[in-house]
Amino acid sequence: MLLDIDLASQEPIFKQIRSQIVSAIATGELSPGDPLPSVRSLAGDLGVNMHTVNKAYAVLRDEGYVVMRGRSGAVIADTARSMSSALAQERRDVISSELSRLALEFRAQGGTREEFLALASTEASSVFSTIKEGDSK
Amino acid sequence: MLLDIDLASQEPIFKQIRSQIVSAIATGELSPGDPLPSVRSLAGDLGVNMHTVNKAYAVLRDEGYVVMRGRSGAVIADTARSMSSALAQERRDVISSELSRLALEFRAQGGTREEFLALASTEASSVFSTIKEGDSK
DNA sequence: CTAGCTGTTATAGTACACATAGAACAGATT
DNA sequence: AATCTGTTCTATGTGTACTATAACAGCTAG
Numbered sequence: 187m188l189l190d191i192d193l194a195s196q197e198p199i200f201k202q203i204r205s206q207i208v209s210a211i212a213t214g215e216l217s218p219g220d221p222l223p224s225v226r227s228l229a230g231d232l233g234v235n236m237h238t239v240n241k242a243y244a245v246l247r248d249e250g251y252v253v254m255r256g257r258s259g260a261v262i263a264d265t266a267r268s269m270s271s272a273l274a275q276e277r278r279d280v281i282s283s284e285l286s287r288l289a290l291e292f293r294a295q296g297g298t299r300e301e302f303l304a305l306a307s308t309e310a311s312s313v314f315s316t317i318k319e320g321d322s323k
Numbered sequence: 324m325l326l327d328i329d330l331a332s333q334e335p336i337f338k339q340i341r342s343q344i345v346s347a348i349a350t351g352e353l354s355p356g357d358p359l360p361s362v363r364s365l366a367g368d369l370g371v372n373m374h375t376v377n378k379a380y381a382v383l384r385d386e387g388y389v390v391m392r393g394r395s396g397a398v399i400a401d402t403a404r405s406m407s408s409a410l411a412q413e414r415r416d417v418i419s420s421e422l423s424r425l426a427l428e429f430r431a432q433g434g435t436r437e438e439f440l441a442l443a444s445t446e447a448s449s450v451f452s453t454i455k456e457g458d459s460k
Numbered sequence: 461c462t463a464g465c466t467g468t469t470a471t472a473g474t475a476c477a478c479a480t481a482g483a484a485c486a487g488a489t490t
Numbered sequence: 491a492a493t494c495t496g497t498t499c500t501a502t503g504t505g506t507a508c509t510a511t512a513a514c515a516g517c518t519a520g
Contacts, residue, residue, distance in 0.1 A: 198478060205424075212431035224495065235480045240496070247496095251431070256488030257495045277432055278442075281425050285443050287342075288418050288425075289450040294349035294388070295414055299451040305415075306422050306443040313426040314436040335507060361466065372509045377467070384467095393517030394466045 191232050199234055203242035211251060211262060215318040222252060222260040249273065328369050336371055340379035348388060348399060352455040359389060359397040386410065 189206050191199060210216040223231070225239040232239070243260050246252045250273040252260045285306075292302045326343050328336060347353040360368070362376040369376070380397050383389045387410040389397045422443075429439045 200478080208431045209427050212427045225497095226495090237481085238479060241478090243496075254496060256486095257493075258489070259495055274432060277428070278434075281429055282442055282446055284421070284425055285446040286450055288421055289443075289447045290346050290349045291414070292418055293451060294345045295411060297415075299447050302447050302451075303440070303444060305419055306426075306447075307440060309419055309422040310426045310436050310439050310443075313423055314430060314439075337507080362468095363466090374510090375508060378507090380467080391467060393515095394464080394519080395517075396466055 189228075189232060191234070193234075199232075199238050200241040200245070203228075203232075203239060204245050207242070207246060208251060210318075212313070213316050213318045216262050218262050218264045220262045221258070222262070224259050249277070326365075326369060328371070330371075336369075336375050337378040337382070340365075340369075340376060341382050344379070344383060345388060347455075349450070350453050350455045353399050355399050355401045357399045358395070359399070361396050386414070 189203060191202050193199065195202065207216065207222070222228070222243070225236050225243060229236040229239045243252065243254075247254060247260070250265060251263060253263045254260055289299075289302055292305075293299075326340060328339050330336065332339065344353065344359070359365070359380070362373050362380060366373045366376045380389065380391075384391060384397070387402060388400060390400045391397055426436075426439055429442075430436075
């Protein structure tokens with residue numbers, strides 16, 4: 187599980203870390219129970235400060251993707267793929283509003299509803315066809 | 324054409340202004356040739372600084388949504404709904420990548436491809452059914 | 461032609477988020 | 491009990507957003 191961080195990017199480092207871990211969960215590269223590196227070791231590997239990684243982990247914890255267990259560190263939550271009502275609905279609402287925003291932008295530049303859905307279908311097919319096996323050591 | 328700005332929002336003011344004007348273009352509330360308020364008057368109406376509005380207008384100009392014409396001020400570009408290849412493709416790529424990102428987030432929390440497309444279809448229907456007539460004074 | 465309004469640019473100050481740095485703490489595990 | 495985990499605290503530097511004046515070039519209505 188190697189993260190690819192762009193220090194020169196506009197996107198904050200802690201958000202890049204968070205996004206790539208969520209991505210790994212989506213593709214199955216990370217499964218419930220899998221441990222994440224400690225904030226100190228990951229910070230060392232990435233060449234960033236410990237607090238930057240810690241912020242990414244705190245966001246993932248608040249979002250319900252990982253749980254913290256004392257010395258065991260951060261591990262992927264059992265409920266990561268089937269979240270309980272509260273968090274799941276909240277995050278689904280966020281995605282809905284962002285889809286609405288994208289549709290609005292698309293229409294403003296002359297796109298049709300059918301073209302927009304075709305674009306969504308293409309991207310969805312690409313994302314949902316991606317399958318990665320976790321290390322079965 | 325009244326803008327609703329939230330000074331306490333996380334989203335920068337100039338982006339809120341830009342988004343709501345793009346939204347008005349999408350719904351037809353603003354049509355090619357329609358003038359926008361001057362940066363000074365709009366800033367006065369919204370209770371923000373002139374430079375904040377000017378930044379929003381500069382973004383809209385760079386994106387091809389409006390053109391500046393001396394004292395005539397900023398008006399909606401003729402090509403706003405049918406942009407030329409360069410800008411149109413660039414903005415479509417941005418939307419594609421954001422759709423991909425949303426699909427990834429959706430999958431990470433246990434959503435399926437069909438559920439994602441259903442959500443996109445619902446939001447698209449809502450957005451593309453909205454029609455507003457411009458003032459025909 | 462010219463007075464006036466347009467967007468544009470420059471400088472300066474305040475406020476906040478991001479990232480870094482060093483240090484110390486409570487909790488769970490080995 | 492020693493050790494490693496995330497967490498919290500204070501402090502500093504940097505970049506962006508916003509505000510505040512001020513001046514400028516361009517177009518255009520009178």
